[in-house]
Amino acid sequence: MGKHYRYRLPPWMRKCIMTIERCIVPIMIFQLIRTLLFPTTLDVFLAGAIVGIFIGFYMEWF
Numbered sequence: 001m002g003k004h005y006r007y008r009l010p011p012w013m014r015k016c017i018m019t020i021e022r023c024i025v026p027i028m029i030f031q032l033i034r035t036l037l038f039p040t041t042l043d044v045f046l047a048g049a050i051v052g053i054f055i056g057f058y059m060e061w062f
Contacts, residue, residue, distance in 0.1 A: 028051060031043070035047045
């Protein structure tokens with residue numbers, strides 16, 4: 001999709017995507033610290049999913 005695709009979306013959806021993009025880094029840091037301290041299967045899967053979402057935003061796939 002990329003950066004230019006966002007401008008075709010409705011304004012409320014663009015706002016949601018930008019909010020998620022801003023909030024993903026603090027959530028990722030918290031989840032990675034939690035996974036290092038209390039490594040359960042669910043924490044590992046959540047950390048992997050959050051890191052995947054972060055990489056998607058960084059590479060401008062979303």
